[in-house]
Amino acid sequence: MKKNIGRLGENQYDLVIVGGGIHGAVLTLAAAKAGYRVALLEKDDFGHSTSANSLKIIHGGIRYLQHGDFKRMRESIASRRSMMAFAPHLVKPLACLMPTYGHGIKGREMMRLAFAVYDLVAFDRNRAIPPENRLPGGTAISAEEVKWVVPGIKENGLTGGAIWYDAIAGNTERLVLEYVLEAARYGADVANYAEVTAVEKDGARVSGVLVRDMSTDRTIRVKSRAVVNAAGPWLERLAGDRLPRAGNWATAINVVVKKRLFRKYAVGLEGYTDFTDRDALIKRGKRLFFFVPWQENYTMIGTTYKPYRGAVDDFSLQRQDIQEVIDDINKIYPAAGLTMGDVTFCHGGLLPMTEADENQADSVQLDKSSQIIADGSAHGTNGLFSIKGVKYTTAPDIAEKMVKLLQDENHLGQRTPGSYTAASPQRLDHGPTIKQLGREYPEIKAHLKRHYGARWRAVFAVLVQNGGAKNGESYWLSEEPPLLAAEVLYFIHEEMASTLADVVFRRSSLGSAECPDTSTLALLADFMGRELSWTGEERERQIAGVLQVFAPLYEKGGT
Ligand SMILES: Cc1cc2nc3c(=O)[nH]c(=O)nc-3n(C[C@H](O)[C@H](O)[C@H](O)COP(=O)(O)OP(=O)(O)OC[C@H]3O[C@@H](n4cnc5c(N)ncnc54)[C@H](O)[C@@H]3O)c2cc1C
Incomplete structure (x- = not known):
C-alpha cells in the first residue's frame, strides 16, 4: 500500500471517501469490492481519532433488548460477525x-x-x-x-x-488499518495526511474534492462522481450545519489502569447517579460501567459522557477529566481504590448526542444509531452523503447500506465486483532466512501471526528481503511489547507510517496501554530517522509528539 498523490490527481473516481476512521475504512473496502473506483483520504493517520478511543467492545446488541429493538440487535450481531470473520486474529x-x-x-x-x-x-x-x-x-x-x-x-x-x-x-487501530490495507488490495487508492478542504460541484452535482497533501502542502483536485463524508466529529465542516442536530457532541472517556481488577470476565457495574435512557422500554435507572480486562496486565474502564460545547479542533482530555472518571469508578467500586498513579492511558473522543441537560450529572443521550444522510435531503447537493457514526461495531452494517444506496441508478448504479483488484505479491524463497533465524523463528512467527493474522507472511517477507533486518545484533527493537526491526520497515514502506506516533500507537502495540520507556522510544526514533532521513531536530519533535499524548497523566501535581 503506497501513498501516490499524483495518481489521485489523474484518475476519475466513482467515489471519494473523506475520513479514515472505522466507517471510512470499512466502506472503502466494501465499495472497492463492489467494483467502484474508490479513493480514501485521511487528514491525519488512519484510525487516529474516535476509532482509536473506543472501549474496544464489538457489541452484539444485547442491550437493545431493553429497547425491544430487534432490528438494531440483528444489525449489531451481523456487524460483529462480519468483523470477527474479517480479522479473527x-x-x-x-x-x-x-x-x-x-x-x-x-x-x-x-x-x-x-x-x-x-x-x-x-x-x-x-x-x-x-x-x-x-x-x-x-x-x-x-x-x-x-x-x-x-x-x-x-x-x-x-x-x-x-x-x-x-x-x-x-487493537481497534490495527483493525481500521486492516480494512484500509484490504481495500488497497482491491484497488482502492488511499492516502493518509491528505486533508479534504472542499467538496467541488458542477452545477448541483458533486464533481470531486480539493485535497491538501500535508507532507508537501500541495493542493490537488480529485475528480469523483460521489463523495461520502465519514469525517467523524469533523462531519459538519464539509456538510455544513444542515445536518440534523448540528453541533451536538458529547465527550466520551475511558481510562486504562495497570491493574487486573477482576478475575476471568469483563464486568458491567451500575453507575451511582440516576440515568434515564429515554428510548428504553425497560429502564434500569443507571448507566452501566464496563471493566474490561485488556492485554496481560490492564483493565479498561468506561464510559463516561458529558456534553461538549467547544470547537472540535480544541478537544483534548484534561487531567481534571481523568480525575473525575477515577472518582466515579471509586464510588461505583470502592475496592478498586484507584489513584491517578494507576492510570497509564486514557481514551477520549466526541460522539453525536441527541440531547443533554446541563444541570444534571448523567444526562447525555447519545444518538441511538449511526445514520447515512443522503444527498439532496440534508446537503442540497447530488452525490454527497454523510455518515454520522455512533458505534465502531456497526460500521460493516452502515457500509453495506451505503453501498446499496450507491448502487441505485440515481446515484452510481451497479458495477462488476472486483474490477480493480491489484496483483498478488511476488513469491520469495523464505528458506535461507528461516535457517538464519534458527531458534528465534517459531517465536517470530507466533508474534507475527498474532499481530497480522493471514498477512504475517508479507511482514516476514521484509525480513527475508532485508537479510534479517536487524537492530545491531538483534532482530528486535523491543522485546516487550514485541516489535521487530523488520516490522518497522514494513510499516514505513507498506503501511504508510511516516511519524513515530503512527508506529507507536497505530501500527504496533508499543504505546497502546502505557507510555513506552524512553530508551525504546529513542531506539525506535533512531531507526525510523535513518530510514526517513530525519534531522536531529525532527527526531526530537517526533519523540515530543508521542510524549504529548501522555501529558495529562504526568502533569505537575501527578502521582
Ligand atoms: C471513549 C469511547 C468509547 C467507545 N466505546 C465503544 C465501544 O466499546 N464499542 C463501539 O462499538 N463503539 C465505541 N465507541 C464509539 C466509536 O469509537 C465511534 O463511533 C467510531 O469510532 C466513530 O468512527 P468514525 O469513523 O465515524 O469517526 P473517526 O474515527 O473520528 O474517523 C473520522 C476520521 O475523519 C478524518 N477527517 C476529518 N475531516 C477530514 C477531512 N476534511 N479530510 C480528511 N479526513 C478527515 C479524521 O481525521 C478521522 O480520522 C466509543 C467511543 C469513545 C469515544
Missing part, C-alpha cells in the same frame, strides 16, 4: 458478567430470560467464525462465584451473575 470472544440483585428487573431470573431471548435472536452469530472464536450462549453463575470474580462487590441482595459473550477488538 484481532477480534476475539469476550466473556462478560453482570451481577444480579434481587428477583425483579435486575434479578437473575430476568437476566436468564433475557439471555435466552438474545441467544434465539443471535442464532447465526457463529456463521463462518473459526471454531476457536465461536461465542457460546449466555449462562449464569452463583453469588459466591461473583464474589470471587469481583472481590469487595456490594453483597446486599446479590443473587448471582449473568454471563454473556461479546467480542473485543484487542
Whole structure:
C-alpha cells in the first residue's frame, strides 16, 4: 500500500471517501469490492481519532433488548460477525458478567430470560467464525462465584451473575488499518495526511474534492462522481450545519489502569447517579460501567459522557477529566481504590448526542444509531452523503447500506465486483532466512501471526528481503511489547507510517496501554530517522509528539 498523490490527481473516481476512521475504512473496502473506483483520504493517520478511543467492545446488541429493538440487535450481531470473520486474529470472544440483585428487573431470573431471548435472536452469530472464536450462549453463575470474580462487590441482595459473550477488538487501530490495507488490495487508492478542504460541484452535482497533501502542502483536485463524508466529529465542516442536530457532541472517556481488577470476565457495574435512557422500554435507572480486562496486565474502564460545547479542533482530555472518571469508578467500586498513579492511558473522543441537560450529572443521550444522510435531503447537493457514526461495531452494517444506496441508478448504479483488484505479491524463497533465524523463528512467527493474522507472511517477507533486518545484533527493537526491526520497515514502506506516533500507537502495540520507556522510544526514533532521513531536530519533535499524548497523566501535581 503506497501513498501516490499524483495518481489521485489523474484518475476519475466513482467515489471519494473523506475520513479514515472505522466507517471510512470499512466502506472503502466494501465499495472497492463492489467494483467502484474508490479513493480514501485521511487528514491525519488512519484510525487516529474516535476509532482509536473506543472501549474496544464489538457489541452484539444485547442491550437493545431493553429497547425491544430487534432490528438494531440483528444489525449489531451481523456487524460483529462480519468483523470477527474479517480479522479473527484481532477480534476475539469476550466473556462478560453482570451481577444480579434481587428477583425483579435486575434479578437473575430476568437476566436468564433475557439471555435466552438474545441467544434465539443471535442464532447465526457463529456463521463462518473459526471454531476457536465461536461465542457460546449466555449462562449464569452463583453469588459466591461473583464474589470471587469481583472481590469487595456490594453483597446486599446479590443473587448471582449473568454471563454473556461479546467480542473485543484487542487493537481497534490495527483493525481500521486492516480494512484500509484490504481495500488497497482491491484497488482502492488511499492516502493518509491528505486533508479534504472542499467538496467541488458542477452545477448541483458533486464533481470531486480539493485535497491538501500535508507532507508537501500541495493542493490537488480529485475528480469523483460521489463523495461520502465519514469525517467523524469533523462531519459538519464539509456538510455544513444542515445536518440534523448540528453541533451536538458529547465527550466520551475511558481510562486504562495497570491493574487486573477482576478475575476471568469483563464486568458491567451500575453507575451511582440516576440515568434515564429515554428510548428504553425497560429502564434500569443507571448507566452501566464496563471493566474490561485488556492485554496481560490492564483493565479498561468506561464510559463516561458529558456534553461538549467547544470547537472540535480544541478537544483534548484534561487531567481534571481523568480525575473525575477515577472518582466515579471509586464510588461505583470502592475496592478498586484507584489513584491517578494507576492510570497509564486514557481514551477520549466526541460522539453525536441527541440531547443533554446541563444541570444534571448523567444526562447525555447519545444518538441511538449511526445514520447515512443522503444527498439532496440534508446537503442540497447530488452525490454527497454523510455518515454520522455512533458505534465502531456497526460500521460493516452502515457500509453495506451505503453501498446499496450507491448502487441505485440515481446515484452510481451497479458495477462488476472486483474490477480493480491489484496483483498478488511476488513469491520469495523464505528458506535461507528461516535457517538464519534458527531458534528465534517459531517465536517470530507466533508474534507475527498474532499481530497480522493471514498477512504475517508479507511482514516476514521484509525480513527475508532485508537479510534479517536487524537492530545491531538483534532482530528486535523491543522485546516487550514485541516489535521487530523488520516490522518497522514494513510499516514505513507498506503501511504508510511516516511519524513515530503512527508506529507507536497505530501500527504496533508499543504505546497502546502505557507510555513506552524512553530508551525504546529513542531506539525506535533512531531507526525510523535513518530510514526517513530525519534531522536531529525532527527526531526530537517526533519523540515530543508521542510524549504529548501522555501529558495529562504526568502533569505537575501527578502521582
Ligand atoms: C471513549 C469511547 C468509547 C467507545 N466505546 C465503544 C465501544 O466499546 N464499542 C463501539 O462499538 N463503539 C465505541 N465507541 C464509539 C466509536 O469509537 C465511534 O463511533 C467510531 O469510532 C466513530 O468512527 P468514525 O469513523 O465515524 O469517526 P473517526 O474515527 O473520528 O474517523 C473520522 C476520521 O475523519 C478524518 N477527517 C476529518 N475531516 C477530514 C477531512 N476534511 N479530510 C480528511 N479526513 C478527515 C479524521 O481525521 C478521522 O480520522 C466509543 C467511543 C469513545 C469515544
